[in-house]
Every structure is written in structure tokens, then in C-alpha cells.
Amino acid sequence: MENQDSLIEQIENDDFFKEFLSDDSSRALLTKSIAFTEQVRKLGEGIDALNKELQRQVLENHQDLLRQAHHATKLEDVLNIMNGHVQNLMANAERLRTQITVPCEQLENHTKVLSRLHKASHILRQVARVQQLSKKLGSTNDPVQKALLLQELEQLAADPELTDIDAITTELRNVRVQRQKVVQLAIGALHQGIEHENVVQTSMALQIFINLGTIEPTLETLIKENLNECGDILKMALDSATNPVVLVKSGRGQLPSSQGFRQKVWTELEKGFSEGIYKICKQIKFLQSALDELHMPHKVLAEQFWDQLGQIVKGETGRAAASAAVQQLLHEDYPKLLKFYCDMMGKLSYEQFKFDRDVLKPLENSYLSSSLTKILEPVQSMFNMDGTVPSQDQIDALIRVLTSELSVALVEEQLSVRVAKNVSKCIKMFAVKTEQQIENGPEAAQVIGGSANGGQQKNLQYANSLHYFSSQTQRMLNNMRDSLSEEGLSVINESLRTLDALTGAILQPLVTSINSVIETIMVTMHLEPDWGRPSSTLCSPYMRELVQFIHRVYRTYLSGFTNRDVLSEKCSEIALRCIELFVRHSSILRPLSRSGRQRLQSDCRHLEEALKLICPQLPSLGRPYRLLKSVATLITQSAEEIVAGQARGGGGSVPHSTILFMLFSYAGAELASPHQNTGWSLPKLSAWLDEHPNESDRLDLIAGAIQRYESLIRAKNSPNYDPVYPIMSKFLENALKETAL
Known part of the structure; x- marks a missing residue:
């Protein structure tokens, strides 16, 4: 293995052999400067080296080569066996294909035959049905029945299989002719029936269109025609004014008078709404009722027509407004147009025709x-x-x-x-x-x-x-x-x-000033020195001044107001304030003698008479008037009688705080009044009472004065209390209990 690697490295590293390893080795040899014989020799040596290496490899690995050759022989045998099996499989598959294909082809042929027979049968049935219906069509005179037959014939004629059937060509041509006749008859009957409100004729025409299957487009066309007619009526009425030039006998044009111009427009509009448009709307109303009787799902037909009519009216009036004269006329006399519109709706009296303000x-x-x-x-x-x-x-x-x-x-x-x-x-x-x-x-x-x-x-x-x-x-x-x-x-x-309210606002400053002066006069009641002494005077000086003041201000400042309701209301305010101040100051007035009480009672009567000038119906003031009358009665009674009377009457119209204020006038100087106890002036006390109308607050103020008196007596270690103290203490206790409830 090492020799093999060294040989390969030698060849790859050799400059001569390296050229033969490239893709273009032949071209590289031509550029070399080595002699051709030398190149041949080098090549020979390389080939010999390769042969020797191959022989050495064969010798070293001959066992492996033999095993591979043996395996190749076995593989060839296996492949031959598999080839036989494949041939058998292909033969079986061919036989199976033949067994399946032949029945399928036969079934396909039978299916084609059956389909053609079915088609032929269908055509024959359709032809027979067309001929049968055509015969019935020719023998019947009822247009409704004809429409039903024509609808079925139309459906049959739509079958593409019957297109080229000569046997029914004549029948189909007759169907088209008959359909045109029936449609024309139905259209005429529908228009005539609606115009004359003939229920039978209209229902027949509608039923024909229902049977023909064209009820929807027929109604749409009818509605459209009627809407167009309404639009034309409005357009003609409004256009009659947009070209106001008329011809005189001389042939010259002149503008009509403004009054004549307006009269012409409104006459045409009134005629349009009361006659033309009304008639059309009435026909639509009748058509809707006819559809309802046939139980047709057209509940909104009249409503849709009315909505579209509204848009037409809106559009035409808007278009006509492009003319300055018509625009001015429609804007200035709009109620006339609205009256025509509403009168028409009133005559129609139909729930589907509702007024739409947007129109x-x-x-x-x-x-x-x-x-x-x-x-x-x-x-x-x-x-x-x-x-x-x-x-x-x-x-x-x-x-x-x-x-x-x-x-x-x-x-x-x-x-x-x-x-x-x-x-x-x-x-x-x-x-x-x-x-x-x-x-x-x-x-x-x-x-x-x-x-x-x-x-x-x-x-x-x-x-x-x-x-x-x-x-x-x-x-x-x-x-x-x-x-x-x-x-x-x-x-x-x-x-x-x-x-x-504005009249009242004008009067209010006067009322405020009058009330202020009245209170100023009332305060002078306390400055008069003879309340505690016998006196034969029947009317106190302050009361004379008050009566004169009331008469003067009413005569000078109030009587000139013509709005008696507001004046009466403001005068009632003055009377109420006057009574309130009199009761307040008379209740805290002290000391009082017997004659002083009688004079104060007389002042009540004088005040009542004076107030009747500004408030004639003084008793209508209710509780304040009863308070004045009650105080006039109580003011001359003893403390025991006052308390006893309050107990019997359940309190009456006099507040507990007022009774207690009055009882202070029966006491000695040690039992000081609440304002004396707090060091207040009379105006300050009056202001405090105005700010505290709650009875519990006023009772607390009085209780403070009584408690101070109790403390004063205890500080003196005096065993004697003012005779009126027990009466006041008991009454205050009961009053506080009632207020707490």
C-alpha cells in the first residue's frame, strides 16, 4: 500500500507526467522542449512501472479477486432465476388483462347502447309531451290556462335535445306565436284592470304572468313606467314656469306678471299631485291589494314605489331650483307644495305611503x-x-x-x-x-x-x-x-x-328695596318708648309710617305695571316678607304692657288692611296669613293661655320658636332674650333668622338663652325663678322632642 502511494506521488510530482494528468495533456506536450525520443522513453518507463504495480497488486490480493469473481458468478445465477420469474409474472399479467379488458369493452358497448336508448326514449317522451300540450293549447281559450301550458312548453323547448327534431318544429313555432298573443293580452288586461280597478281582470292578468314565470320583470317594468310618468308630470308642471315667455297677438313675446307666473306654476303642481300622481299612486295601491289577495310575496312593492317616487319628487324640485324664479317660488311658498303632497297622502290613506321629510x-x-x-x-x-x-x-x-x-x-x-x-x-x-x-x-x-x-x-x-x-x-x-x-x-x-320672567326681573330690584325699607320701619317698632306704659293710641307711629309707605310705593312704583299676574306674584312676596318681619319683631318686642299688647293687636289689623291694597286675596297666602291672624290673637293672652292654646291646637300655624320668643316678653329683665344673651343687635338677629329657617336651629338659640338664665340663678343661689321660666322650659322641652321626631 505504501509502494502504491509512493508511485502515485512520484507520478503526480514529476513535471513530465504531471502534464498527462491535466485535461489538455496533448497540447502541453507540443510546447515542451524535450526531445521526442526522450518523451517516448519516459512514457515507457512509466508504463512499465504501472504494469509492475498492477501485477504486484494482483498477486497480493488474488484471494479477494477470486472471491469477488465467485460472488459475481452467483449473482449472475440469481439474476437468471429472477429473470425467469419476471417472465412468468408478465405472462400471468397479460392473461389477467385479457380477462378484464374484454368484459369491460362489452359493458361499455352495452352502456352506450342503453344511453342512446334512454336519450331516444327521452326525446320521444318530450316530443309526445310537446305534441300533447300543443294540442291542448290549440283547444283551450282560457288565457290563464294557456299561460300555464305555454310556460311548460317553454321549458320543454329549452331542452337542447329537441333543437333539431323536425317533428315538433311547427309546434314550437306556434308556441312562440301563442306566447306573444297571451303576453299582449295580459299586458292590456293588466293596464286596463288597474286603471279601472277591476279586481277580476287584474287578478287574471297577474295570474297569467305568474303562470308564464315573468311576474317579476313585468311588475318592475310597470313600476318603472309609472315612476317615469310621475316624473314627466312634475317636470311639465315645473317647466311650465321655467320659460315664462308668452306670445301676444302681434307675435311678440312678453313676460307674464309675477302673480300670473306663480299662479300658473301652483295650478299645474296642484293638478299634478291631485290628479295625475294621485291616480298613479291609487293604481299602485290597488295593484298591491291585488297581489296580496293572490298571496304573492310582494309586500313591499307599494313601499318601494313610494320611496322611489319620493326620490323623483326630490330630484325634480332640485332640478327646477336651477331656475332662479322657480327656486324663489318653491322656497317662499313651500307650504303649498307640502299641502299638495300631504293632501294626496290623505286621499290615498294607505299605510305604505308614509311622509318622508327627507324628500x-x-x-x-x-x-x-x-x-x-x-x-x-x-x-x-x-x-x-x-x-x-x-x-x-x-x-x-x-x-x-x-x-x-x-x-x-x-x-x-x-x-x-x-x-x-x-x-x-x-x-x-x-x-x-x-x-x-x-x-x-x-x-x-x-x-x-x-x-x-x-x-x-x-x-x-x-x-x-x-x-x-x-x-x-x-x-x-x-x-x-x-x-x-x-x-x-x-x-x-x-x-x-x-x-x-323678565318682567319679574324688572320688578325685583323694587321688591328688594321695598322689603329693605319695610324692615327698617319694622325695627323702629323697638324704639317707641310707650310699649310698657298705658296708652290710648290705636295705631303705632311705626305702623302709620309703614301703611303710608306701602300705599305710596304701590301707587308710585307698582300700580303702573300691566302684567297683573307677575305684579301679583311680586306683591305677594312683599306681603309675605312684611308678615314675616312683623311676626318676628312683634314676638321679640319687650317689655309690653297690657295696653301695649292691645296696640300691637291693633297694628296687626292695620297691617292686614294695608297689605290688602297690594295683595287683595291676602287669605290665599295660606299659612303666613293664618300666622298673622294667630299672632294677633295670642299677643293679648297670658303666657299660660298661650301655651295651653298651643297644646290644645297641636301647635297650630305658629312655630314653637315664635311662641318662645313671645314668652320672653312676659319675663323679667334677668331672663334675657336670645339676641340680648348673645350681644346681637336687632338687625343681626333678623339676618341670622333669615339664614337659619330651620326650626331646630332657632330652638337651639332659645335654649342657649334659657340655659344661661339657669346658670345665672344658680350662680346667685337664688331659690326663686321667674314665673314664666317653668312654662318656657317645659314648652321648650316638648318643642325639642317634636322637632327630633
């Missing part, structure tokens, strides 16, 4: 916009100049505009509601403009002078103009109550409340 929405929006502008213009003109109060004539002119707009919109409920919202915007704008003009400074609130100042007089005029506008609007609504919808009435009435 006329562009026109409606434009109309509402121009209507709002028309409504707001008078309001703008009223307030063009600062300080100018709207006159009744101006307000009447505005009411006429509002009435006109609402009346025109009554053709349809939703349009009426939307116009009512425009009216509401107008009312609110009137309120805003007025609010911008009224005087809000200190001058508007003064009630001390002998007469109203300029700002107050101007405010009075604005408030009265608000009331006049509100009352005239309400009068308009009363006249239209039967025609306006509840929603529309509600919208306008809601906006009218803003006028009353």
Missing part, C-alpha cells in the same frame, strides 16, 4: 330659514335705536307676521312645530333685546323719592311692552288653539314664560 328637506330648510328672517326683522327694527320702547303698533305688526307664518304652516304638523320654534326664537330675541335696554343700576331700585325716576319709568314702559307682546301672542294662540299642535303650543308658551 322635501332642502326646500323646507330654506323656507324655515327665510321664515325666521321674516319673523326676526320686525324685532330688529323695533330696537334699532337705543332707548326706544316698542310701540303697540309695532308689536301688532309683529303679531300679524307671526300669525301669518303659523297659519301658512298649519298644512303639516311637523312644519307647524318647526315654525312654532321660529316664533319661540323671535319671542326670546324680543326678551333679549328688551333686557339689553332696561336700567339695572341703583336708580332702578330706589323707592325713597316721591316719584319714579327716568330709569324706572323706562323700565315700566319696557315691562308693559313685554306684557302687551305676551298678551297679544297668547290671544293669537287662543284663536289658533284648535289648529296648532300641542307641541307647537307648548314650545311657544314656554318661550312666553321668559317674558314674564
Whole structure:
């Protein structure tokens, strides 16, 4: 093995032999400079070396070579045996193929024969059926039955196997002729039946198309034709105005008058909706009912027609709007168009024909916009100049505009509601403009002078103009109550409340000032020196001043307001505050003699009479009025009688805190009143009571005063309490229990 490796290395490393190992060794030899004989010699030596190496290898490995030769012989024998087996297998496979192929070929031939027989049988049956049906077709005069036969014949004729059958060529040609006749008959019957609303004729025509299997395309065509006719009607009506040039006898053209132009358009539109389109819609309604009776699945036929009709109306009105004259006409008189549309729906009275606002929405929006502008213009003109109060004539002119707009919109409920919202915007704008003009400074609130100042007089005029506008609007609504919808009435009435609210806002500064002056006068009650001494005076000085003040402010500042409802409400506020302050200050007034109590009782009667001037229905105030009457009764009773009366009446209309305040006036100086106990002034006490209307808070304040008195007596080690103390203590205890429940 080593010799072999060395020989190979020697050959590979030799420059001469190396050339023979390359792919192009012959070309390499030609370029060598060695002599040819030398090359031959070298080659001979190399060949000899190779032969010797081969012989040596054979000698060394002859056993292996012999074994391989033996194995090759055995392999050849095995291959010969396998070849025999393969030959046998191929022979058997050929025999098996022959056994299978022959029956298959026979079966295939039989199948072809059977298929041809079946085809021939089918053709014969179809031909026989065609001839049979053709015979029936010729013998029947019923178009419905003919349609049924024709449908079956059409299905048979569609069979490609019958294309080249001469025996039925005549029958198939007759089928086509008969079909055309039946279709023409059915179309005529359908149109005539729908036009005259003949149920029998229409049902027959529909049944023919059902039998022919063409009901769907027939209905689609019919709907399309009717929609096109509706479109033509609208187009003609609108186009009659787009070319408003007419010929006179001289042959020259002239434009008709604006009124004539409008009249012509609306006459044509009214005719189109009330006659042409109405007639078509009525026919579709009848067609739908006929389909329903046949139990056909066309429940939405009328609905689809109506939706498409709406799109046509929308498209035609939009197209006509390209003309400036027609556009202005449709926008300004939109309610007329809507009335025609709604009247047609009302005459049809069909649930499938529902009003779709989107159809006329562009026109409606434009109309509402121009209507709002028309409504707001008078309001703008009223307030063009600062300080100018709207006159009744101006307000009447505005009411006429509002009435006109609402009346025109009554053709349809939703349009009426939307116009009512425009009216509401107008009312609110009137309120805003007025609010911008009224005087809000200190001058508007003064009630001390002998007469109203300029700002107050101007405010009075604005408030009265608000009331006049509100009352005239309400009068308009009363006249239209039967025609306006509840929603529309509600919208306008809601906006009218803003006028009353603004009138109340104008009055409020006066009310606040009046209440402030009333409280100032009430406080002077405590400054009068003769409450604890006998006196023959029937009316206290503070009460005379209060009565005079009430009469003066009502006559000077309040009586001129014409809005009696708002004035009554504000005067009721004044009366309530006046009663509250009188009860409050009279209950904490001390000391009081017997005559002082009688005079205070007389003051109650004088106050009641004075308040009836500003609040004639004083008893309608309810509990506050009953409180005044109860205090007038209690004020002259003893402490024991007051408490006993409260126990019998279950508390009545007089709060426990008020009773306790009154009981302090029966006590000596040591049992100080709550405000004396806390060191408060009378105005501070009054302010605290305003801020604490809760009865429990007021009872706590009174309890503090009584507890302080108890502490004072204990500090003195005095065994004697004020005679009214036990009464007050017991009453306070019961009052606190009731309040806690």
C-alpha cells in the first residue's frame, strides 16, 4: 500500500507526467522542449512501472479477486432465476388483462347502447309531451290556462335535445306565436284592470304572468313606467314656469306678471299631485291589494314605489331650483307644495305611503330659514335705536307676521312645530333685546323719592311692552288653539314664560328695596318708648309710617305695571316678607304692657288692611296669613293661655320658636332674650333668622338663652325663678322632642 502511494506521488510530482494528468495533456506536450525520443522513453518507463504495480497488486490480493469473481458468478445465477420469474409474472399479467379488458369493452358497448336508448326514449317522451300540450293549447281559450301550458312548453323547448327534431318544429313555432298573443293580452288586461280597478281582470292578468314565470320583470317594468310618468308630470308642471315667455297677438313675446307666473306654476303642481300622481299612486295601491289577495310575496312593492317616487319628487324640485324664479317660488311658498303632497297622502290613506321629510328637506330648510328672517326683522327694527320702547303698533305688526307664518304652516304638523320654534326664537330675541335696554343700576331700585325716576319709568314702559307682546301672542294662540299642535303650543308658551320672567326681573330690584325699607320701619317698632306704659293710641307711629309707605310705593312704583299676574306674584312676596318681619319683631318686642299688647293687636289689623291694597286675596297666602291672624290673637293672652292654646291646637300655624320668643316678653329683665344673651343687635338677629329657617336651629338659640338664665340663678343661689321660666322650659322641652321626631 505504501509502494502504491509512493508511485502515485512520484507520478503526480514529476513535471513530465504531471502534464498527462491535466485535461489538455496533448497540447502541453507540443510546447515542451524535450526531445521526442526522450518523451517516448519516459512514457515507457512509466508504463512499465504501472504494469509492475498492477501485477504486484494482483498477486497480493488474488484471494479477494477470486472471491469477488465467485460472488459475481452467483449473482449472475440469481439474476437468471429472477429473470425467469419476471417472465412468468408478465405472462400471468397479460392473461389477467385479457380477462378484464374484454368484459369491460362489452359493458361499455352495452352502456352506450342503453344511453342512446334512454336519450331516444327521452326525446320521444318530450316530443309526445310537446305534441300533447300543443294540442291542448290549440283547444283551450282560457288565457290563464294557456299561460300555464305555454310556460311548460317553454321549458320543454329549452331542452337542447329537441333543437333539431323536425317533428315538433311547427309546434314550437306556434308556441312562440301563442306566447306573444297571451303576453299582449295580459299586458292590456293588466293596464286596463288597474286603471279601472277591476279586481277580476287584474287578478287574471297577474295570474297569467305568474303562470308564464315573468311576474317579476313585468311588475318592475310597470313600476318603472309609472315612476317615469310621475316624473314627466312634475317636470311639465315645473317647466311650465321655467320659460315664462308668452306670445301676444302681434307675435311678440312678453313676460307674464309675477302673480300670473306663480299662479300658473301652483295650478299645474296642484293638478299634478291631485290628479295625475294621485291616480298613479291609487293604481299602485290597488295593484298591491291585488297581489296580496293572490298571496304573492310582494309586500313591499307599494313601499318601494313610494320611496322611489319620493326620490323623483326630490330630484325634480332640485332640478327646477336651477331656475332662479322657480327656486324663489318653491322656497317662499313651500307650504303649498307640502299641502299638495300631504293632501294626496290623505286621499290615498294607505299605510305604505308614509311622509318622508327627507324628500322635501332642502326646500323646507330654506323656507324655515327665510321664515325666521321674516319673523326676526320686525324685532330688529323695533330696537334699532337705543332707548326706544316698542310701540303697540309695532308689536301688532309683529303679531300679524307671526300669525301669518303659523297659519301658512298649519298644512303639516311637523312644519307647524318647526315654525312654532321660529316664533319661540323671535319671542326670546324680543326678551333679549328688551333686557339689553332696561336700567339695572341703583336708580332702578330706589323707592325713597316721591316719584319714579327716568330709569324706572323706562323700565315700566319696557315691562308693559313685554306684557302687551305676551298678551297679544297668547290671544293669537287662543284663536289658533284648535289648529296648532300641542307641541307647537307648548314650545311657544314656554318661550312666553321668559317674558314674564323678565318682567319679574324688572320688578325685583323694587321688591328688594321695598322689603329693605319695610324692615327698617319694622325695627323702629323697638324704639317707641310707650310699649310698657298705658296708652290710648290705636295705631303705632311705626305702623302709620309703614301703611303710608306701602300705599305710596304701590301707587308710585307698582300700580303702573300691566302684567297683573307677575305684579301679583311680586306683591305677594312683599306681603309675605312684611308678615314675616312683623311676626318676628312683634314676638321679640319687650317689655309690653297690657295696653301695649292691645296696640300691637291693633297694628296687626292695620297691617292686614294695608297689605290688602297690594295683595287683595291676602287669605290665599295660606299659612303666613293664618300666622298673622294667630299672632294677633295670642299677643293679648297670658303666657299660660298661650301655651295651653298651643297644646290644645297641636301647635297650630305658629312655630314653637315664635311662641318662645313671645314668652320672653312676659319675663323679667334677668331672663334675657336670645339676641340680648348673645350681644346681637336687632338687625343681626333678623339676618341670622333669615339664614337659619330651620326650626331646630332657632330652638337651639332659645335654649342657649334659657340655659344661661339657669346658670345665672344658680350662680346667685337664688331659690326663686321667674314665673314664666317653668312654662318656657317645659314648652321648650316638648318643642325639642317634636322637632327630633
